[in-house]
Amino acid sequence: MADDLDRDKVAKAYARWAPVYDLVFGQVFERGRKAAIAAVEATGGGRILEVGVGTGISLPDYRRTNRLFGVDISEPMLRKAQERVVAQRLDNVEVLSVMDATKLAFPDGWFDVVVAQYVITAVPDPEGTLDEFLRVVKPGGEIILVNHIGAETGPRKIFEAAFAPLARKLGWRPEFPWQRLRTWVDRAAGVHFIERRPMPPLGHFSLIRFGKALAPPQMQAAQ
Template sequence: MADDLDRDKVAKAYARWAPIYDMVFGQVFERGRKAAIAAVEATGGGRILEVGVGTGISLPDYRRTNRLFGVDISEPMLRKAQERVVAQKLDNVEVLSVMDATKLAFPDGWFDVVVAQYVITAVPDPEGTLDEFARVVKPGGEIILVNHIGAESGPRKIFEAAFAPLARKLGWRPEFPWERLARWVEKAPGIRFIDRKPMPPLGHFSLIRFGRVAGAPSLQAAE
């Protein structure tokens, strides 16, 4: 179910953010990044796909025993990531590539973990993106998200609705409801909900984990 976020507009928005992204959002998103990486490491790690890798700010925090693959829609953001890989000698990063999250160029069941930090509210087709995550994660693997979840009621819901038009110009949707993720997992063959944990300080962001059931067929085969 696509909506009014446009792929090219999102790419252009993040191209503008690239030079200052770490300075503006580095500290703001740090706790969520750390929590996502801790969740990845708790699975045992392995071959990891980070979708929306951006400037690669999280790449140094993974254990060097992991093999990392990073994709993003923004080439300027990925150039920053590549500079970081070279500067910090991150030899466990195997791929950094411009890629549409709904058309991942990887085989079925290729990754032990798919992680996406602050991504699902910034893609035109969240459900199609999640379908691709489900396709490329192996049976027994996990999909780990950190994302803003819209308020269900109260002043924050009103603010998010009012802020939405401007937020879309900046590259994301602030009013994204939990219900969309709940509906997706109900319909996704072989995918189970594991956990949703609100992130401090105010619980505006959540760490969310889905698992692909061991022995489950690929999403395409199930269809």
């Protein structure tokens, strides 16, 4: 279900954010980032794909035993991430690449975990993006999101609707409803909901986890 966010406009918006992203959003999003990484580590880690890796602000916080792959639509953001990898000698970062989240250049079932922080409301096709996450995560693996979820009622819902046109120019949609994720789970094959946990500030963000079903025994034997 694509909507009125445009891929090129989003890329240009985040190119503008690149020089100041850590300063503007680093502290605001820190609790959510750390919660997502803790959730990744609780799975046992392994080969991790971070979609929307941006400036790589999360990369130093993963255990060095993980193998990290980062993709983003914004080349200027990724240049910042590469500088961070070099400066902090993050030798567990294997790939940093410009990539469309709906067309990931990785094999099926390649990753133990796919993590996307503050991404799903900033892509033109959230459901298509989630489909691609599900494709590249292995059976038994997890998809871990941290994301703003739009209000269902009240003044915040009114504000988000009014703010939406400006927010799209900044590269995201503020009125993203929880029902879109529930509908995706209901129609996607082989995925189940694990948890939704409110995150600061003010619970407007959520840590969300989905699990990919294990392959049936006959398919496991064939593998």
